[in-house]
Amino acid sequence: MTHIPISVTVDGTVYDVEVEPRRLLVHFLREDIGRVGTVVGCDTSNCGACTVLLDGKSVKSCSVLAVQADGHVVLTVQGLAEGEHQWHPVQTAFKECHGLQCGYCTPGMVMAAVDLLQENPNPSEEEIREGLEGNLCRCTGYHNIVKSVEYAAELMGGK
């Protein structure tokens, strides 16, 4: 299959690569450039494990083609906190509130929460639950994820 050159900025680094037109953004991230922090949980765009920010807005990277990201900026959980050993308030809050167990849904859940708090810095419990509807977690029952997002809002000055 013919390959198409693309240039994508991921977590602050520009990658110039050639990809098959059908290549999913999440496979480009994981397999072509080794950003394995973002994961795949399903093949029907239901689980949200693959959520990243594309030009600052959350998308499911399993339902975006790599070629669609050409010329755009992708932020994954690995680039969320600037600098090594740094913590974004959402990451801090998830640790504080035990908002993760196995951690597989976490990269997507954290990025979805970042987007949610950008849109609504002071969400109610119901707004958090509705806002994270596209991200499945089998471990936590969401109770502590909701708490984490509430606490992150507080850390970010929303409350």
Next chain:
Amino acid sequence: MTETLTDANANPMGRPLRRKEDARLLHGQTNWTDNIQLPGTLHMAILRSPMAHAKITNLDVSAALKRPHVVAAFTAKDLGDLNGSVPCVWPVTDDIQMPGFPALAVDKVRHVGDCVAVVLATDKYAAADALDAIEVDYEPLPAVIDMEAAIKQGSTAVHDAADGSLGTNVCYEFPLKPQGDGAFDAAVKAAGDDVVVVKRRFINQRIIAGYMEPRAVVASPMGMSNEMTIWSATQIPHVLRVLLALVTGMPENSLRVIAPDVGGGFGGKLQCYREEILAVQIARHLGRPVKWTETRSEDMVASHHGRDQIQDIQIASTKDGQIIALKVDLIANMGAYLQIITPGIPLLGMFMYPAIYKMPTYEFNCVGVFTNTTPTDAIRGAGRPEATFAIERIVDELAAELDMDPMKLREMNWIKHEEFPYATVAGLTYDTGNYEAATAKAMDLFGYDALRAEQEQRRASGDPVQLGIGISTFTEMCGLAPSRTLGALKYVAGGWEHCTIRALPTGKIELVTGTSPHGQGHETAWSQIAASILGVPVDDIEVIHSDTGRAPYGMDTYGSRSLAVGGQAIKKAAERLVEKAKVIAAHQLECSVDDLEFIQGAFRVKGDPAKSQPLAAVAFEAFSAHNLPDGVEPTLQAEATVDPDDFSYPHGTHLCAIEVDTETGKSKIRSYVAVDDVGIQVNPLIVEGQVHGGLACGIGQALYEGVEYDSDGNLLTASFADYLIPSAADLPSFTTDRTVTPSTTNPLGTKGVGEAGAIASPPAIINAIVDALRPMGVTDVKMPATPENVWRAINAGKGGAQ
């Protein structure tokens, strides 16, 4: 908000420490099996049967071999002896039917998703593409889907006589009749006029495990000294190593199994899967790494399912509510083949039907049935959620029949706290428990009386939204398991657990455990246990696990066993390490061992606090070995392998209030209170998280989830679009609390918590919905209690169409 141990002397046991695991997981610094990319890797793609039951009349992979990037393709015939058979290690009866389960189907397929052929390519997409080029023809056979029809004379057999089987779909029959056959009827007869009998059929529907990380395996024959390294998203690296050796015939000492970061399991990764066998065999055959990561759609058809039982249950009591007898007849769906412990799952529930209740008579029988469906096996709770559902549901039905408050009926019949240890009618001895205390706390948090009053009001006013209250006073058995007991139950392996602790020359500690976490937080909790004994900071302990090369002994993680059994090994190993260190310290301090006390990580001479030696100094002495006492070997390490004395029995009271819209059938959880008694807690934050997650699984089963097949055996719920794993919007916040009755079957006093929520919650939910609708003549609601199923129940209650 953070609980950090700024006071180095504080005992870390019982504290809600934030988890060590989280920094890595929150920054994406993870090592999932699918991350592994080895040079020369071949990606395996699997052609799966679209038919539930069929003969393979033609199968040709030659065209696939011509596709770009394809290196090899195999059918069962091509693999020959390399086509291993998936093992079952729990032949529950002497005359159980155990048909072969070839990794790649031989001549026949027996469920949708059965493996037919594999393609190996240097590119993942190319491997999947090449499946299209495989030529295959099937001759359909009648699909055996309905369990009751399957065991009738004349049914098509999933494994027929021509396949060398018995030609019946009955896998086994297992009775447990401690008071003899017919004891239930005899007890009812003996009660004369003073008896009420309630009989129900409950369907515990089929569900999936639903871990978020799909299964994956990488098998690399490129290890050291003939080593085959296998990375797998598994709960059981140690057990898997033994089984892979047995299945493949490869020497066990050449296999190294590593479970790197594993994204949830819930029993679904407690398995030796055909894809793992295929990856290993093909990697060995081709001499290069083979990798396979399932798609979610593959997971839905190929990873084992759970539950799927028809439960006919009868309970008898006196007219004032004293339970006199219980009878349970199960039909349990095995699926098309037996996997690792498929036949044993319903029997793990066998002991738990009498639950927390005193009764003189119990009869149990289970018939395991083959059908043309995905094999079943353990999912969170494994047999115990089914038992708990049936008993807690029927106790509510009995209460309704007797016109008694369901909590009063329970109180009347449960084992009182002063009656422990208590030998149950099913043959277990519950060591401790306090059902009164857990219930009192739950009732208080819930506001039981006020909710009952509101229920009365809504009933009186004919409110279209009715309120129901659901109770589940459950217990379960954890800590699998005393090896002798397992042996008596014909389970092939033991139930011990291992720990090695090493004090390194630099003062750091390595704790090697045989448990294999996949989200539970063992690294944090195990460090807390060891730190409390060794008196070192929690962060100085590194927990090594899930790699048979680095942690060679273990029985892995399932059945809420890791703390109850593994915790004992940690305690014993840590204590042994202190014992050894003490001998060295006494030598260093020139005193007798008896003159020393070990306080906060240092050996001190009694009465002379100035003379002390920290553990780290002793560890360095053991390393340099310049001045060790005679007869003491260098290095400071200790190990322990512990076989548990008995099970432990967590219990709790869960209360649920649900609003049911009688016009739409929609249910909304208004409040859910869970008071659990899991014994001593190492880390209450982790305990709470486990309860939350279990509740979500159980509520998922009660309200949303269910695997469905059509009559031809097509899986109708074949993706996350069709199978509803609850999202945040589908669940409420929970009110959780604990009572603490230490277990006496292990020295830490712990019980187990991983499965509690999943076991307790389904009956609490369904009892609440039935309670809301009982005045409308509703006596049962089918799980999952979707609006449609609730609406049907309301209609049936009115005597209308179902």
